[in-house]
Ligand SMILES: Nc1ncnc2c1ncn2[C@@H]1O[C@H](COP(=O)(O)OP(=O)(O)O)[C@@H](O)[C@H]1O
């Protein structure tokens with residue numbers, strides 16, 4: 001099995017602070033990873049490297065067989081699907097939902113006068129259907145609910161048929177129904193063998209969709225633990241990463257965490 005992602009000693013410094021410190025991480029074909037950690041742990045910084053949007057200060061990052069620093073990132077980026085709040089903010093509210101997805105084929109937001117192939121049109125139609133937003137395809141993006149927007153953003157990230165899909169906190173800001181719909185859609189994606197390698201960033205264990213296989217626990221810029229979810233997601237590991245005593249439960253394919261306080265009398 002070839003590594004889709006291979007990080008060795010990845011360190012990122014900004015000014016005097018060390019944001020990532022010696023991160024070693026390997027991801028293989030077919031794996032679905034969750035990156036979990038508290039606010040400020042360095043998750044977004046790590047994803048920026050995986051997305052070929054930023055380079056490590058030291059260490060090496062091999063993405064899809066190419067070493068960052070030696071490869072033309074403009075050739076690499078279309079092979080990597082990426083969805084984050086910062087990218088979503090660039091989508092114009094007046095854009096038709098269908099075009100939000102379609103324009104990803106050209107790496108732009110805002111339709112101008114590109115000539116789209118029938119193949120691209122069909123793929124956009126299929127992705128909108130897969131994320132249950134086909135009915136909304138003629139609507140303006142700005143009129144969608146937050147949950148609908150998140151699903152459109154992920155459809156957009158998949159438009160170039162990437163070999164790896166990176167999602168930075170896709171459930172942030174969703175209400176319970178919106179979150180559950182998103183978790184369901186991501187679970188379907190995770191269990192589809194045709195899907196690319198997935199890396200999902202979150203700070204809530206409740207947002208881990210069934211079908212995800214591996215977990216990297218990040219705390220203060222270092223890897224606290226990494227491996228199959230059931231091995232890594234223990235009360236001890238989670239308590240250490242979040243800095244408070246926590247208990248963890250698992251049922252129905254989902255995870256739950258809460259403070260390990262003694263029961264009230
Ligand atoms: N460009 C930057 N300059 C200085 N500090 C930064 C920069 N980017 C991020 N940080 C800091 O690095 C830490 C990790 O940030 P981030 O990767 O966004 O964490 P997370 O996504 O896990 O919340 C935070 O303390 C943040 O303030």
Ligand SMILES: [Mg+2]
Pocket residue numbers: 043044045
């Ligand atoms: Mg973040």
